Amino acid sequence: MIDATAPGRVGDVRRRNLSLVLDSIARTGDAKPSRAQLAAGTGLTKAAVSSLVADLVESGLVSEVGLYRDGERGRPGQGLELSSRRGVIGMEINVDYLAVGVVDLAGNLRFHSSVESPNRGLEPATVMERLGALAAEAKAAAATEGIAILGGGLAVPGLVDEQRSVVLSAPNLHWENEPLNPGALLEGAPLGVRLSNEANSAALGELWYGGGPADFLYVSGEVGVGGGVIIASELYTGPGGSAGELGHIVVNPDGPSCSCGGAGCLETFAGQEAIFEAAGIPPGALEERAELLLAALRRRDPQATKAVDDAGRYLGVALASSARLMDIEAVVLGGHFATLGEWLRPALLGSLERHAPGLLDPRNLTLSGLEHSGTLLGAAGQVIRSVIESPFEFLLAAKLA
Amino acid sequence: MIDATAPGRVGDVRRRNLSLVLDSIARTGDAKPSRAQLAAGTGLTKAAVSSLVADLVESGLVSEVGLYRDGERGRPGQGLELSSRRGVIGMEINVDYLAVGVVDLAGNLRFHSSVESPNRGLEPATVMERLGALAAEAKAAAATEGIAILGGGLAVPGLVDEQRSVVLSAPNLHWENEPLNPGALLEGAPLGVRLSNEANSAALGELWYGGGPADFLYVSGEVGVGGGVIIASELYTGPGGSAGELGHIVVNPDGPSCSCGGAGCLETFAGQEAIFEAAGIPPGALEERAELLLAALRRRDPQATKAVDDAGRYLGVALASSARLMDIEAVVLGGHFATLGEWLRPALLGSLERHAPGLLDPRNLTLSGLEHSGTLLGAAGQVIRSVIESPFEFLLAAKLA
DNA sequence: TCCAATTAGTTTTCAATCTGAACTATATGG
DNA sequence: CCATATAGTTCAGATTGAAAACTAATTGGA
Numbered sequence: 023m024i025d026a027t028a029p030g031r032v033g034d035v036r037r038r039n040l041s042l043v044l045d046s047i048a049r050t051g052d053a054k055p056s057r058a059q060l061a062a063g064t065g066l067t068k069a070a071v072s073s074l075v076a077d078l079v080e081s082g083l084v085s086e087v088g089l090y091r092d093g094e095r096g097r098p099g100q101g102l103e104l105s106s107r108r109g110v111i112g113m114e115i116n117v118d119y120l121a122v123g124v125v126d127l128a129g130n131l132r133f134h135s136s137v138e139s140p141n142r143g144l145e146p147a148t149v150m151e152r153l154g155a156l157a158a159e160a161k162a163a164a165a166t167e168g169i170a171i172l173g174g175g176l177a178v179p180g181l182v183d184e185q186r187s188v189v190l191s192a193p194n195l196h197w198e199n200e201p202l203n204p205g206a207l208l209e210g211a212p213l214g215v216r217l218s219n220e221a222n223s224a225a226l227g228e229l230w231y232g233g234g235p236a237d238f239l240y241v242s243g244e245v246g247v248g249g250g251v252i253i254a255s256e257l258y259t260g261p262g263g264s265a266g267e268l269g270h271i272v273v274n275p276d277g278p279s280c281s282c283g284g285a286g287c288l289e290t291f292a293g294q295e296a297i298f299e300a301a302g303i304p305p306g307a308l309e310e311r312a313e314l315l316l317a318a319l320r321r322r323d324p325q326a327t328k329a330v331d332d333a334g335r336y337l338g339v340a341l342a343s344s345a346r347l348m349d350i351e352a353v354v355l356g357g358h359f360a361t362l363g364e365w366l367r368p369a370l371l372g373s374l375e376r377h378a379p380g381l382l383d384p385r386n387l388t389l390s391g392l393e394h395s396g397t398l399l400g401a402a403g404q405v406i407r408s409v410i411e412s413p414f415e416f417l418l419a420a421k422l423a
Numbered sequence: 424m425i426d427a428t429a430p431g432r433v434g435d436v437r438r439r440n441l442s443l444v445l446d447s448i449a450r451t452g453d454a455k456p457s458r459a460q461l462a463a464g465t466g467l468t469k470a471a472v473s474s475l476v477a478d479l480v481e482s483g484l485v486s487e488v489g490l491y492r493d494g495e496r497g498r499p500g501q502g503l504e505l506s507s508r509r510g511v512i513g514m515e516i517n518v519d520y521l522a523v524g525v526v527d528l529a530g531n532l533r534f535h536s537s538v539e540s541p542n543r544g545l546e547p548a549t550v551m552e553r554l555g556a557l558a559a560e561a562k563a564a565a566a567t568e569g570i571a572i573l574g575g576g577l578a579v580p581g582l583v584d585e586q587r588s589v590v591l592s593a594p595n596l597h598w599e600n601e602p603l604n605p606g607a608l609l610e611g612a613p614l615g616v617r618l619s620n621e622a623n624s625a626a627l628g629e630l631w632y633g634g635g636p637a638d639f640l641y642v643s644g645e646v647g648v649g650g651g652v653i654i655a656s657e658l659y660t661g662p663g664g665s666a667g668e669l670g671h672i673v674v675n676p677d678g679p680s681c682s683c684g685g686a687g688c689l690e691t692f693a694g695q696e697a698i699f700e701a702a703g704i705p706p707g708a709l710e711e712r713a714e715l716l717l718a719a720l721r722r723r724d725p726q727a728t729k730a731v732d733d734a735g736r737y738l739g740v741a742l743a744s745s746a747r748l749m750d751i752e753a754v755v756l757g758g759h760f761a762t763l764g765e766w767l768r769p770a771l772l773g774s775l776e777r778h779a780p781g782l783l784d785p786r787n788l789t790l791s792g793l794e795h796s797g798t799l800l801g802a803a804g805q806v807i808r809s810v811i812e813s814p815f816e817f818l819l820a821a822k823l824a
Numbered sequence: 825t826c827c828a829a830t831t832a833g834t835t836t837t838c839a840a841t842c843t844g845a846a847c848t849a850t851a852t853g854g
Numbered sequence: 855c856c857a858t859a860t861a862g863t864t865c866a867g868a869t870t871g872a873a874a875a876c877t878a879a880t881t882g883g884a
Contacts, residue, residue, distance in 0.1 A: 030439035038431035096831025097879035237662040260750025261638040271744040283780040343672040349661025379684040497860025498850040
């Protein structure tokens with residue numbers, strides 16, 4: 023990102039064009055474009071593209087993948103692709119599990135591992151130690167696949183200060199103002215480890231690797247109800263970093279009080295705990311309760327059906343308000359809500375139609391298809407995107423090393 | 424605005440630095456900076472600033488205002504300011520009145536005029552004709568003051584397609600898909616006339632000329648309840664251009680049906696009509712009803728007080744949800760709500776505290792101080808900002824003419 | 825087999841633009 | 855009246871992409 027109030031230098035032009043070319047290669051993906059195609063696609067001259075690509079290849083971000091001929095006349099082009107020998111480790115701390123994955127620059131999940139871990143109330147140091155073991159596994163896997171690790175992304179279910187790597191508040195983990203030092207998980211990675219919010223990362227995962235549109239609201243139904251706002255293919259976090267908190271939208275001013283101190287929040291009607299309770303699912307392990315709920319829904323148990331219907335209806339109220347306020351025309355349901363999607367959808371759509379008729383095309387209300395890797399992909403993707411958006415800085419660092 | 428996917432050219436550097444310097448002059452305002460101060464402020468060299476300023480002065484956007492000496496040693500600097508001999512005409516069509524104003528580049532309202540005009544249901548052509556007469560007044564005033572008019576901004580209470588100058592939908596005027604040809608109002612102005620939404624323009628007016636913060640939600644209480652979202656000192660309009668529609672946030676899922684087809688919208692509780700009705704104000708002219716309501720409030724009439732309390736409470740619900748969703752920490756109340764502010768505020772703050780405790784500092788809930796010129800200033804300001812952000816294009820046009 | 829046509833990619837020249845340093849211009853104060 | 859200080863200009867140098875000429879590699883037809 024170039025500071026809008028900084029003076030423009032002649033060299034900025036190259037920064038921008040390096041990013042433009044790298045981004046074109048990333049977007050073209052499997053097609054493996056030649057320099058000539060990049061020139062046509064970007065509007066740059068062949069000469070400029072050649073010079074830019076030379077820098078990118080030298081840094082290791084881009085590889086030449088041999089000539090390709092497609093039966094046409096003329097000299098064949100050199101195919102170019104994001105290097106599959108460079109990658110980022112995505113990591114996730116959630117309430118009930120830990121997960122890691124190796125994502126190469128092209129966005130392929132090359133390794134994936136997760137373990138159950140009841141992290142609620144555990145000391146951050148303990149959790150980080152367990153995660154460290156998983157990260158070591160991922161590093162080893164990357165090494166055997168010949169992938170050099172550039173950096174990592176760590177998603178947690180809470181509000182974070184990305185700059186200082188502090189978890190400001192993660193109520194479901196009972197963490198508050200915990201500095202995390204995630205860099206220690208990936209000693210020696212040139213880009214370090216970036217901390218992020220779970221719902222935001224999942225939204226970005228959906229955008230980059232799940233075929234999400236340029237503008238949508240991602241709704242994360244984990245233990246809490248979270249959300250991520252994607253506007254013009256960018257994450258909107260708001261001035262304080264906590265935008266998209268769908269769980270605490272007021273859906274009924276006379277509703278019960280909420281853990282946030284407010285009253286009538288969506289989470290009191292559509293949070294996991296609220297649904298389980300309304301459905302009459304007895305307390306217990308999360309996994310088991312989810313299974314019980316699904317079983318009850320499948321056998322059309324009236325209490326469970328009503329609980330999910332109510333949740334869907336209130337979710338519809340929240341989405342109607344959100345879509346109106348932010349002019350958002352697509353919604354992706356993730357986590358818990360993706361699992362319940364089939365049963366949730368009718369009441370949700372009915373409620374949307376009642377409160378904001380015509381605002382959201384039902385076809386634009388989709389369920390996430392990334393299952394449990396969306397957050398991971400998004401967390402890693404943020405580091406990958408930062409390289410694609412600012413390759414110049416990366417080139418500099420590579421040249422010094 | 425530079426297209427992010429367009430290739431960077433060497434010349435882009437100058438585009439950007441022209442804007443940087445012009446913006447610095449605009450921001451410095453009354454201080455009338457010298458070239459040397461601009462160099463220090465922007466980070467450019469004196470040589471670069473001199474060259475850039477030369478272009479800006481030649482185009483007429485910037486004027487030298489003579490030497491200034493502040494008792495220091497050394498050669499005194501040439502003060503620079505946005506030319507007060509260039510201006511833009513702001514225009515407003517609202518339900519009950521028309522207004523115009525002349526705003527110079529520095530943001531001074533140099534002329535202002537408005538007339539009552541019951542526009543609801545009138546043909547757009549009729550309204551535009553009346554507005555044309557007002558615009559002619561403004562042009563004449565600008566001529567006598569020696570202000571060359573570069574362009575105009577026209578705000579209407581409805582959703583617009585800015586590119587095609589079409590009013591897509593203005594329910595309170597009973598307009599639907601009306602092409603407007605606002606350029607005819609200002610024949611010969613090089614930048615033409617830009618159509619915009621009333622609430623959005625008012626929000627921008629607040630931002631640029633009312634001392635608004637970088638992030639806030641502007642709530643416009645005209646006949647409908649509208650809103651404008653300012654994020655990072657920019658208007659957020661959403662992918663479809665209708666963001667900020669606070670009036671149709673659902674504040675009570677069991678509430679009455681709304682003109683938008685939905686149910687339980689804020690407008691059904693806090694719209695002008697809803698308040699008048701709940702307060703027992705008989706039908707009649709808007710101005711008179713507003714006076715009656717204020718009188719009733721002043722004498723602590725219980726029905727009127729309750730009506731405004733209810734509106735405030737529901738506005739609080741809407742603002743709690745909005746602030747949570749978009750992570751917005753400041754709100755400016757305009758129009759009707761600014762007038763009722765004193766009576767509205769207690770219930771509004773109480774409701775905010777109940778539904779989102781601690782989210783919004785009461786000091787950040789302010790009333791607009793621009794009164795009836797905010798919309799005008801914002802409409803004109805959009806044209807002025809477009810010049811400040813892209814002076815290169817303006818210079819080119821000026822050179823051709 | 826060989827050459828024209830075609831497409832890919834490189835080299836060269838040129839213009840735009842900023843930086844940095846040297847220079848000119850104009851004030852203050854002893 | 856001159857040393858000092860600050861404002862602003864001029865000019866050489868570096869970076870960069872455009873444009874055009876050039877080299878490289880392939881296909882297809884004579």
